[in-house]
Amino acid sequence: MMNHLALNPWKFKLSFLFTIGISFLIWEGNRYLLFTLRSYFDWFNKPVRKIVVLVLAISFYTIPITALLLVIWYNLFNAGIINWDQIKTTSLVVMICVLFITHIYETVFLVREAESEKLKKEQLERARAEAELEALKNQIDPHFIFNSLNTLSHLIEKDAAKAKQFNDNLADVYRYILQNKARELVLLHEELLFLNDYFSLLKIRFEQAVQLQIHIDPVVHDLYLIPPISLQILVENAIKHNEFSDAIPLVITIEMQHDELIIHNQVRKKILRKASSRIGLHNLGERYKLTTSKEISVRESASDFTVSLPILKIA
Template identity: 90%
Template sequence: MVNDQTPSTWKFKLSFLFTIGISFLIWEGNRYLLFTLRSYFDWFNKPVRKIIVIVFTISFYTIPISALMLVIWYKIFNDGIVNWDLITTTILVIMICVLFITHIYETVFLVREAENEKLKKEQLERARAEAELEALKNQIDPHFIFNSLNTLSHLIEKEPAKAKQFNDNMADVYRYILQNKARELVLLHEEMLFLTDYFSLLKIRFEQAVQLQINIDPALFDQYLIPPISLQILVENAIKHNEFSDAVPLVITIDMQNDELIIHNQVRKKILRKASSRIGLNNLGERYKLTTSKEISVTASASDFTVSLPVLKIA
């Protein structure tokens, strides 16, 4: 665009500043349009429409402004002689630059939006999981209280002395539930102590008709973590669904194999007045998935019922 002018002349210096002004005007105008359009169009939902709108918008702004400012430049600094071929070429170069810079901007925006969307999704998933886990934990209280009060009612009618002992022991068991239901994991040692306390309630009512055999080295108890109130649910489940007596007791065994607790009992199915809701077992399975990302395994047959609980080894 500059022909015979030398760098020392004031006219060249002013024309140079004028072209910088053109660049500034094009840059700021397109930047404003780009940021304004971001609030109306989403890359994830309407990518094609956004591309079309961006291309047309920056073209309708950049081409007229560039043409107008270049004509003014020729009028001021080139004695009014306009070279339209050169203006066309210059506008084409400007459009290529604007499109390239716009592409860089949008790529940066897209990467940031993708990261933000991923973070939001992870936060929502975590919030959902926490809400589900809290709801599952809140089911433990009424489930335990309902079954314990039924047992207490039975003992009050038939064996008042045992009822008092049961009530005292129930308070200790319920204290553990209140203290630990908000925790995601507890030491296996704590859970085993709680199971022993809970089983003492069952022994008060059923005496020798129920038996618990724990075939695990106590030295391992402090090496593993487990969701709280897991074993109690399985023992309670076995009591609820099976017939037993002093002559034919219900034996519940707990073993450990390959970092899994194996809880087993023989099946002598009890005829229930209404179908089981399986709330306890389903609750345990959902809590396990949310807390440990592992699933429990249930193996049931006509004669045996076995549940495998993965436990987390402390590194």
Template identity: 65%
Template sequence: MINMNNLTHWQVKLSFLYTILIAFIIWEGNRYLHFSLRSYFNWYNKPFRKIAAVLIAISFYTVPVSVLLLLGWYSLFENGRANRQAIVITTLIIMICVVFIAHVYETVFLVKESENEMLRNEQLERAKAEAELETLKSRIDPHFIFNSLNTLSHLIEEKPARAKLFNDHLADVYRYILQHKERELVLLGDEVHFLHAYFSLLRIRFENAVQLRSAIDESQYEAWLIPPISLQLLAENAIKHNEFSDSNPLVIDVQQNGESLIVSNGLHKKDLRKASSRTGLSNLNERYKLIAGKEITVTTTADFFTVQLPLLKMI
């Protein structure tokens, strides 16, 4: 189409520079259009409108600019003898290249935007989960203190000597809660030791009317993790909902079965003024779902109430 033999050495060099200028102007112009259109059209909400807008914009920019710049080339290097067929073919080639590059450009942008959107959603979900978890944790402390103060008040009235002993043990138990309630997981051994410490409080008040049977191999204490204050909550739940006495004690069994901890007690339901909301178990289940993506299993039969807690392997 273009006869380079008619051009001098310097004209050939200048013509190549002019060609680079054409490419630069078309590239920068279309790039500006792409960035401008992004503020008006969204791939996720209106994809077809975005495609139509991009095609129309680059066509109305690329075609006339290409024709004008090509005419300029002929004016500079061919003394204005324009070759219409060459201009049409060259403009068509430029248009095809621009559309292809625009497609690649938008695809890369869309993939990157999708990844960023997924990352933002994950961060939002994580922040939401952490906020929910903190809310659940904050319920542990007031609930325990409320029950403990009720017990202490009862002992002061009926058994003052035991009230002082209860108060001393309460300080040790509450120290554990303060140290571990902000953590998501603790060693199984720490939680079992805390359960025994909590039972020392129960024995002060109820004496032999409550009993704990733990059948967990001590070699497993540092091999598994569990959300803190889980076992204490189950023991407290059993005390709250069952009748018991020295002659008919409440026995709480704790044993490990593979990757689960089984906590069970005999069922002697107490007549409550209002039905239980089971907030404690719901709280524990929500903590498990947020921390480990697992749920507890509650089984009730005519004689037993059993809760299965998933254990998390220590890495």
């Protein structure tokens, strides 16, 4: 051990500054190693390799530089009398302290990195969901226009007066689509009004061959939310895939059970020249997952087709 009282004031101050310099070099050197290794080894993908390399790198830097600087210190301030036991003990203590500080340092960094990765993932997922939802919303327009123009073309050939009435009603229906397709959710009340307007278009063409029965208490119409243009897609789907006539009408029923809308119709499959892509039903299912985080349920048998739509109750 060195007797600090034997040093003159200036030499004591220089000795103190030198020990601070030792601490500075050890700190900055290890800090440089940490940042350098961080770009090569990832805690999440290669944790074991990261620990091994980190411990080895710190050891091979900290122990030699500590011992070397202490030898220089003894030569400068202790007349070259070197206490090797003291150097070994001090180097070991410094090494333990560096490992402890590194552990704290890396833990804080790891927590921050995990939070940052989580935030980035959430932002990417949100952006992806918004992009997908926007794409699905944009599919509604061409799908609806295509079917409506087919109907209008048919009516123009058969009945000009009905074609004019259909065109007027179509404007009201399309106004709802333009106003609400950008919204993720609408009141059940609004959706049911739109459905009635849409069904009036079907009645112009098919008259008594199609029937819509809604068994929902009006009291709850303003208590629930639903993705817009959901019910219209299911009614359109039923019309497209089933045979019906005045004698044997297609009856579509809508009722509520346990915060779900149950849409049901009997199955009398229409023979289609081209197999259905079911884009409307698929579109609805994807929109539901992205908008409400819930999934629709489809149950089909030889005689019945039922879709359950979960709706969101306003808190």
